Amino acid sequence: VIHPALYRHYLPEGAPKLARMAREVWGVHDNDDLRAANIGIDLLEDFxxxxxxxxxxxxxxxTDEKVLRDSADTCVLTPGCxxxxxxxxxxxxLKGQL
Known part of the structure; x- marks a missing residue:
């Protein structure tokens, strides 16, 4: 549930890394990092x-946003990729995936 949504939020900063994942994992051949990253995220969600x-x-x-709020409030906030x-x-x- 989390990864496709999380990766979409990483796009502005993480397009090169996500594009690399798309190319190496899913065989995406688009040379534009942002397009390749988006395609890879879509393919991950499809999978x-x-x-x-x-x-x-x-x-x-x-379906209760309070559960998601509580989950978000207990996360350890460390830098991701x-x-x-x-x-x-x-x-x-999290809420975007309800």
């Missing part, structure tokens, strides 16, 4: 669905 895993919280029975998120940003990412 997650294909193997029967959820891509939305509601598919796991989670491209940037360090605030708890509010994490909540927005």
């Amino acid at each position: 997650i669905q294909e193997i029967g895993m959820p891509t939305r919280w509601s598919q796991m029975g989670i 491209c940037k360090k998120f605030t708890r509010d940003e994490i909540f927005d990412i």
